[in-house]
Amino acid sequence: MKLKIRSEFVISAAAHAALLIWCALTFSIAPLTASTDSLPVDIISDKQFNDLMAGARSAPKAETAKPPADRIDEPKPTQSLDAIAAVADKPEVKPIPKQTAEAKPSEPKPEPKPEAKPEKAAAKSEPKPEPQPDPIAEAIKKDIRKQEARRAAEAKAKAKAEAEAAKKQPAFDPDKIAALLDKRKPQRQPVAGEQINQEPALGAPTGRAATLSITEIEALRQRLMQLWNPPAGVANPQDLLVKVRIRLGRDRKLAGQPQVLNSGSSSAFEAARQSAIRALYEGQPYDMLRPENYELWKEMDITFDPRDMMRG
Amino acid sequence: MKRDTGRNPMIERPLPPPQTPLTRRTLLQGTAALGFGLGAGFPLRPASATVQIDITQGNIKPLPIAIPTFIGSGSDIEYARNIPQVIADDLRSSGLFIPIDPAAYIEKISDLDAIPRFADWRAINAAALVAGRITRDRGSFGVDFRLWNVPASGYIDGRRYLGAPENWRRIAHIVADFVYEKLTGEKGYFDSRIAFVEETGPKERRIKRLAIMDQDGANLHYLTRGDESVLTPRFSPSGREIVYTSFVQQQPRVMIMNIETRQREAVGNFPGTTFAPRFSPDGNRVIMSWQQGANTHIFVVDLRSKAITQLTNTPAIDTAPCYSPDGTQICFESDRGGSQQIYVMPANGGPAQRISFGEGRYATPVWSPRGDAIAFTKIQGGKFSIGIMRPDGSGERILTEGFHNEGPTFSPNGRVVMFFRDPGGNSGPSLYTVDFTGRNERRVQTPAYASDPAWSPLRS
Numbered sequence: 001m002k003l004k005i006r007s008e009f010v011i012s013a014a015a016h017a018a019l020l021i022w023c024a025l026t027f028s029i030a031p032l033t034a035s036t037d038s039l040p041v042d043i044i045s046d047k048q049f050n051d052l053m054a055g056a057r058s059a060p061k062a063e064t065a066k067p068p069a070d071r072i073d074e075p076k077p078t079q080s081l082d083a084i085a086a087v088a089d090k091p092e093v094k095p096i097p098k099q100t101a102e103a104k105p106s107e108p109k110p111e112p113k114p115e116a117k118p119e120k121a122a123a124k125s126e127p128k129p130e131p132q133p134d135p136i137a138e139a140i141k142k143d144i145r146k147q148e149a150r151r152a153a154e155a156k157a158k159a160k161a162e163a164e165a166a167k168k169q170p171a172f173d174p175d176k177i178a179a180l181l182d183k184r185k186p187q188r189q190p191v192a193g194e195q196i197n198q199e200p201a202l203g204a205p206t207g208r209a210a211t212l213s214i215t216e217i218e219a220l221r222q223r224l225m226q227l228w229n230p231p232a233g234v235a236n237p238q239d240l241l242v243k244v245r246i247r248l249g250r251d252r253k254l255a256g257q258p259q260v261l262n263s264g265s266s267s268a269f270e271a272a273r274q275s276a277i278r279a280l281y282e283g284q285p286y287d288m289l290r291p292e293n294y295e296l297w298k299e300m301d302i303t304f305d306p307r308d309m310m311r312g
Numbered sequence: 313m314k315r316d317t318g319r320n321p322m323i324e325r326p327l328p329p330p331q332t333p334l335t336r337r338t339l340l341q342g343t344a345a346l347g348f349g350l351g352a353g354f355p356l357r358p359a360s361a362t363v364q365i366d367i368t369q370g371n372i373k374p375l376p377i378a379i380p381t382f383i384g385s386g387s388d389i390e391y392a393r394n395i396p397q398v399i400a401d402d403l404r405s406s407g408l409f410i411p412i413d414p415a416a417y418i419e420k421i422s423d424l425d426a427i428p429r430f431a432d433w434r435a436i437n438a439a440a441l442v443a444g445r446i447t448r449d450r451g452s453f454g455v456d457f458r459l460w461n462v463p464a465s466g467y468i469d470g471r472r473y474l475g476a477p478e479n480w481r482r483i484a485h486i487v488a489d490f491v492y493e494k495l496t497g498e499k500g501y502f503d504s505r506i507a508f509v510e511e512t513g514p515k516e517r518r519i520k521r522l523a524i525m526d527q528d529g530a531n532l533h534y535l536t537r538g539d540e541s542v543l544t545p546r547f548s549p550s551g552r553e554i555v556y557t558s559f560v561q562q563q564p565r566v567m568i569m570n571i572e573t574r575q576r577e578a579v580g581n582f583p584g585t586t587f588a589p590r591f592s593p594d595g596n597r598v599i600m601s602w603q604q605g606a607n608t609h610i611f612v613v614d615l616r617s618k619a620i621t622q623l624t625n626t627p628a629i630d631t632a633p634c635y636s637p638d639g640t641q642i643c644f645e646s647d648r649g650g651s652q653q654i655y656v657m658p659a660n661g662g663p664a665q666r667i668s669f670g671e672g673r674y675a676t677p678v679w680s681p682r683g684d685a686i687a688f689t690k691i692q693g694g695k696f697s698i699g700i701m702r703p704d705g706s707g708e709r710i711l712t713e714g715f716h717n718e719g720p721t722f723s724p725n726g727r728v729v730m731f732f733r734d735p736g737g738n739s740g741p742s743l744y745t746v747d748f749t750g751r752n753e754r755r756v757q758t759p760a761y762a763s764d765p766a767w768s769p770l771r772s
Contacts, residue, residue, distance in 0.1 A: 275495075
């Protein structure tokens with residue numbers, strides 16, 4: 001009886017121990033990806049959140065922050081800006097900056113495909129090693145790194161695709177232990193932006209860059225006020241209100257005809273409309289608008305309302 | 313060139329818009345517009361609030377405008393050169409436009425239906441461009457023109473006017489009115505005339521003749537010979553008659569003259585002195601003063617029934633009556649309160665309200681055709697000034713002051729006030745215009761001294 005109880009106890013203990021070990025192994029190899037960073041918490045409003053600069057959570061706060069960008073193109077949200085910070089820490093891996101002196105807004109750009117063949121991506125981003133005294137050793141190192149990078153990228157991309165599919169419940173796949181053990185950050189798509197900027201600053205991955213600054217808006221207003229020559233002294237000044245939607249290109253000039261949003265039939269309105277459109281054309285290029293804020297100023301509604309100046 | 317007969321009516325025709333060549337740019341714009349329309353239906357990105365900017369202050373300044381020589385050949389070259397000149401002079405005189413010196417023009421317009429080279433006109437800072445041509449369509453003289461918004465590279469509008477070649481100045485004034493209205497939002501006033509009293513001879517024995525001319529001083533005619541003195545001519549709403557005060561045998565009487573036929577007749581059968589007449593807005597009545605002893609009262613004469621209605625009956629001098637443009641009210645001057653002031657009363661009689669309360673005396677009130685202002689002569693401290701105020705007496709503003717300014721009359725759009733100024737001494741009066749803001753004071757050229765101007769309504 002005594003022996004029997006002990007054997008049951010032993011079996012039970014062994015089973016529990018096995019379960020615990022399995023659990024420990026599993027969890028240590030594939031930790032939950034969610035919220036691994038500890039974050040200083042500030043309570044901010046929705047507006048403040050929307051106004052956050054695109055950046056990395058781990059990066060230092062910059063005085064005049066700019067969204068990170070490796071090449072000049074239409075800015076697109078990137079899935080992991082935190083990765084940029086990590087990559088920036090590794091000076092030997094530099095993303096290929098496709099540095100063109102002038103932005104070509106009309107140039108069509110293919111959408112980045114997450115399922116793109118990782119070999120291609122890896123081949124594209126040639127790591128540039130630091131100058132070393134021994135060129136042969138360097139060449140070997142380079143070879144090894146290339147292979148490593150390719151392998152890692154291959155595995156990482158697969159793992160990432162799956163991880164993204166099932167982010168909340170990462171599945172354990174013994175085939176990918178090697179990849180999981182590789183602590184290198186994955187190769188990433190180059191981040192497009194208005195200006196090359198490889199210094200990430202504090203921000204949120206989904207941040208929308210800074211809002212139009214007061215000085216930009218004020219400078220724009222000043223220019224239009226200087227150029228706008230409204231019809232003076234008409235009998236019905238309320239006819240003179242004209243609301244115009246303009247769309248600007250990256251060259252900060254009007255992209256297409258300004259769209260007048262309100263309508264009127266009086267000749268006063270027609271004259272006011274002509275004067276508003278004249279001012280908008282004469283004001284271009286709007287060089288006070290900062291290129292990095294393009295998303296914010298590419299479309300604007302401008303209301304020309306001279307009623308205040310007609311009073312008295 | 314022959315003189316304006318003043319009769320031939322103008323025929324106005326719309327001008328088909330210029331042919332817009334199908335360029336890559338227009339195609340792209342069309343495609344962009346289509347894409348924009350589709351995008352509005354299916355937003356690709358979350359709708360973010362568009363930046364809203366309010367512009368509440370502008371910079372009012374004269375508009376630089378280019379009016380190159382019109383297209384014309386053969387005998388029409390003179391018209392092609394002179395019509396743009398008259399248009400430019402009209403627009404310049406308003407103070408709201410600066411015609412650009414033709415010497416600066418880069419492009420020579422040779423095809424009215426082609427798109428101008430806007431870059432050439434932008435280079436000389438033109439805000440607007442008027443291009444035109446003289447047409448001889450089956451023998452009839454005509455002027456085609458197009459108005460362009462230069463900074464926006466846009467077409468605004470165009471017209472064809474047909475008429476007699478001798479009326480080329482009128483056609484030019486009509487084009488100027490069209491441009492003025494399109495760019496300022498108000499009706500123009502260039503196709504209008506001025507009646508006035510021309511004064512010649514020495515100061516003690518002035519000969520005063522009734523004269524009429526275009527608002528720019530051209531086409532001067534005399535309506536009376538000068539054997540009788542005349543005062544205060546006023547146009548009928550049709551512009552075809554003038555009512556005025558004539559001194560027949562030293563006795564002031566109100567007369568009506570048909571400008572075309574020069575026929576004239578006395579208004580009403582008043583014994584004694586009648587003066588200061590004006591037409592009612594419907595043209596059927598004349599309002600005037602009739603002196604009765606030491607007092608002067610205001611009367612209305614129905615021109616068809618000859619019926620006479622007395623409107624005021626106070627022991628005072630009530631004179632210089634003028635209807636509001638809607639015909640419901642009358643403004644006039646009266647010394648019933650002790651000094652000359654401006655009063656407003658219902659057009660069919662009733663209690664009068666004093667509206668002038670500033671220092672000094674007020675005389676010769678005239679209601680703006682726009683209805684929003686009354687212009688007057690103000691006498692204060694030995695000076696005669698021209699001013700305007702709102703019909704309720706508020707917002708008084710002096711437009712010009714000096715030794716002697718008198719007799720304001722409004723342009724047909726209520727934007728400009730004409731008056732006469734007498735510098736005193738041995739010289740005589742001249743006509744001047746001033747914008748109702750008090751800016752852009754200009755002398756109107758007349759061959760001799762001139763006083764008592766009256767601005768006609770628009771002729772077309």
